[in-house]
Amino acid sequence: MKILVCISNVPDTTTKITFTDNNTQFNTAGVQFILNPYDEIALARAIELTDDGNGSVTVINVGEVSTEPTIRKALAIGATDAVRINAHAHDAWFTAFQIAEYIKANPFDLILTGRESIDYNGSKVAGMLGELLDIPSVSVIKKLNLDGNVATVEREIEGGKEVLTIPLPFVAGCAEGVAEPKIPNMRGIMSARTKPLVVVEAVAVETLSEVISFETPAPRGQVTLIPSTDPAKLVELLHTEAKVI
Amino acid sequence: MPVLIYTENADGKFKKSTFEAVSYARAIANQNNTSLTAISIGDVEAQELAHLGKYGADKVLNVSGAKLKNFVNQAYASVIADAAKKESADIVVLSNSFSGRGLAPRIAVKLQAGIVDGAVSLPDQSNGKFLVKKTAFSGKAFAVVELTSVNKVISLTPNAYKIVEANTAATIEDFNAETKESDFKAMIKEIVRSTDKVSLPDADIVVSGGRGLKGPENWAMVEELADLLGAALACSKPVSDAGWRPHSEHVGQTGIAVSPNLYIAIGISGAIQHLAGVSSSKVIVVINKDADAPFFKVADYGIIGDAFEVVPKLISAIKEYKASA
Numbered sequence: 335m336k337i338l339v340c341i342s343n344v345p346d347t348t349t350k351i352t353f354t355d356n357n358t359q360f361n362t363a364g365v366q367f368i369l370n371p372y373d374e375i376a377l378a379r380a381i382e383l384t385d386d387g388n389g390s391v392t393v394i395n396v397g398e399v400s401t402e403p404t405i406r407k408a409l410a411i412g413a414t415d416a417v418r419i420n421a422h423a424h425d426a427w428f429t430a431f432q433i434a435e436y437i438k439a440n441p442f443d444l445i446l447t448g449r450e451s452i453d454y455n456g457s458k459v460a461g462m463l464g465e466l467l468d469i470p471s472v473s474v475i476k477k478l479n480l481d482g483n484v485a486t487v488e489r490e491i492e493g494g495k496e497v498l499t500i501p502l503p504f505v506a507g508c509a510e511g512v513a514e515p516k517i518p519n520m521r522g523i524m525s526a527r528t529k530p531l532v533v534v535e536a537v538a539v540e541t542l543s544e545v546i547s548f549e550t551p552a553p554r555g556q557v558t559l560i561p562s563t564d565p566a567k568l569v570e571l572l573h574t575e576a577k578v579i
Numbered sequence: 580m581p582v583l584i585y586t587e588n589a590d591g592k593f594k595k596s597t598f599e600a601v602s603y604a605r606a607i608a609n610q611n612n613t614s615l616t617a618i619s620i621g622d623v624e625a626q627e628l629a630h631l632g633k634y635g636a637d638k639v640l641n642v643s644g645a646k647l648k649n650f651v652n653q654a655y656a657s658v659i660a661d662a663a664k665k666e667s668a669d670i671v672v673l674s675n676s677f678s679g680r681g682l683a684p685r686i687a688v689k690l691q692a693g694i695v696d697g698a699v700s701l702p703d704q705s706n707g708k709f710l711v712k713k714t715a716f717s718g719k720a721f722a723v724v725e726l727t728s729v730n731k732v733i734s735l736t737p738n739a740y741k742i743v744e745a746n747t748a749a750t751i752e753d754f755n756a757e758t759k760e761s762d763f764k765a766m767i768k769e770i771v772r773s774t775d776k777v778s779l780p781d782a783d784i785v786v787s788g789g790r791g792l793k794g795p796e797n798w799a800m801v802e803e804l805a806d807l808l809g810a811a812l813a814c815s816k817p818v819s820d821a822g823w824r825p826h827s828e829h830v831g832q833t834g835i836a837v838s839p840n841l842y843i844a845i846g847i848s849g850a851i852q853h854l855a856g857v858s859s860s861k862v863i864v865v866i867n868k869d870a871d872a873p874f875f876k877v878a879d880y881g882i883i884g885d886a887f888e889v890v891p892k893l894i895s896a897i898k899e900y901k902a903s904a
């Protein structure tokens with residue numbers, strides 16, 4: 335069982351998001367980068383699925399050398415080895431294309447991603463990989479179990495869930511419920527330094543989209559406080575002033 | 580070249596987010612002086628299909644048949660891309676629903692299209708460019724994305740665009756789409772839908788509870804409030820982590836991002852990760868016993884008080900309001 339987990343390097347969830355250069359660049363000054371929280375879930379499940387010793391978990395990242403601490407973190411958590419495709423991850427299309435090329439040369443039984451990266455929130459890489467490799471893909475899964483070469487997955491739908499069976503290989507975007515993230519232990523951290531991290535050069539690909547600028551949401555006005563003894567006032571304001579009920 | 584809109588249904592009925600996406604696609608068609616073709620897949624009756632005209636579809640391609648009755652990501656993507664090619668549509672629009680998230684990237688690859696996921700406004704084509712604003716950093720910011728490709732795929736964030744009635748009389752045609760055998764590898768075993776509840780991503784009003792509610796046994800009053808308002812339920816991450824509520828109700832940076840007209844937060848402190856997923860709500864009401872809770876800084880209306888006293892009073896007040904309305 336060879337599993338590939340796609341990992342992205344994203345700003346820590348407590349980051350205050352600001353921009354520079356006339357709102358065209360994300361301000362990385364003082365920002366701590368972490369392993370995307372959903373990718374931690376995917377990684378944890380991959381490790382569980384290979385717990386019996388019959389298999390391996392490779393993590394792959396499209397990124398510059400600055401992402402290596404995050405890759406080492408994934409190795410410390412328990413990945414077997416790692417691949418870094420040496421390029422700035424221009425967009426989901428560029429990223430998925432690079433990963434698909436790697437998989438074509440190095441096949442895997444199962445490919446896991448996070449449901450989305452918390453920076454650009456695309457939920458795109460999993461579906462693009464599926465299409466590029468002509469295999470099934472399922473976005474936003476809450477459960478993943480394997481029985482031989484067939485997986486049973488539970489996917490989120492509005493107001494419910496759907497249970498699917500899918501033969502290997504396929505791509506799935508993991509969300510909460512699939513596994514509990516794992517915290518690296520001392521042995522993991524020590525061994526992460528010596529685990530293989532292969533650097534591969536990127537292939538050229540046409541770009542289809544470009545981020546032009548950023549905006550921050552308009553600040554909200556002052557809060558109107560209502561005495562706790564008078565919720566009827568709130569109902570009135572929601573009706574007459576805010577017009578939402 | 581018409582605009583193509585994929586109209587998602589649930590059990591044969593179109594959803595509000597679908598009509599939002601149709602209205603949005605109609606506006607894009609108008610920008611480009613072209614027509615709007617809708618494609619529907621599954622078991623949808625003619626009468627329901629005709630509704631698509633009301634929001635601006637000129638033509639509806641109807642794909643039915645047992646094989647495609649239920650959503651199969653790969654096959655649906657093939658059908659939609661095939662329709663785009665046959666109709667020579669260069670812009671494909673769909674809703675950024677859970678299914679939409681599975682479809683959009685596959686369609687984009689098939690059409691070699693650039694993609695904007697989670698669009699929140701109409702394209703700006705004023706300078707000969709094609710710019711679309713989308714949410715980024717889990718709702719903490721927006722990004723303006725330029726699509727430089729000939730073909731384009733846009734998925735629209737639910738609740739980001741108002742439904743507009745256009746009253747076009749749509750013609751309905753059966754459409755025979757090309758799929759491959761290998762499109763049907765994934766098989767649905769079971770669909771579980773809680774039909775009595777409002778679904779969270781589409782809801783106009785969301786009532787959300789946090790750790791301040793102390794335990795799952797105290798959710799009855801939250802549910803009563805939600806039912807009265809026709810609202811969907813949500814919660815903070817620790818609440819779903821503790822198993823008080825299902826993960827599907829967890830909102831925030833690592834949960835579902837929502838943008839309802841009204842978001843009512845009860846016993847939630849307003850941590851930055853929570854705010855990320857809810858701050859684009861139009862109106863925010865916060866009920867918290869701590870006057871210094873950060874949530875009050877982004878609230879429109881606030882009540883400083885004990886939820887166990889305030890919420891029952893609020894419920895009575897809404898009942899009275901409803902009785903008098």
Ligand SMILES: Cc1cc2nc3c(=O)[nH]c(=O)nc-3n(C[C@H](O)[C@H](O)[C@H](O)COP(=O)(O)OP(=O)(O)OC[C@H]3O[C@@H](n4cnc5c(N)ncnc54)[C@H](O)[C@@H]3O)c2cc1C
Pocket residue numbers: 347371788789790791792814815816817818829830831832833834845846847848849850851852853856866867868869872884885886887
């Ligand atoms: C990587 C990461 C991702 C995260 N993602 C998310 C996310 O997506 N969504 C999310 O919600 N959180 C997320 N969090 C967690 C977040 O940081 C906060 O811990 C969480 O939002 C706090 O939940 P809470 O407000 O329910 O609980 P608390 O912070 O414990 O707040 C409880 C509040 O209830 C109030 N209260 C107590 N008793 C009463 C009463 N009787 N009446 C009225 N008010 C009362 C208190 O004053 C307090 O403000 C994430 C954290 C990390 C590290």
Ligand SMILES: Nc1ncnc2c1ncn2[C@@H]1O[C@H](COP(=O)(O)O)[C@@H](O)[C@H]1O
Pocket residue numbers: 339340341342343370372373394395396397423426429446447448449450451452454455456457458459460
């Ligand atoms: N630069 C990257 N390198 C490797 N995997 C990535 C990268 N960016 C995104 N991914 C994977 O794709 C998932 C979805 O990302 P996105 O489509 O950007 O929301 C993430 O959770 C990762 O698993």
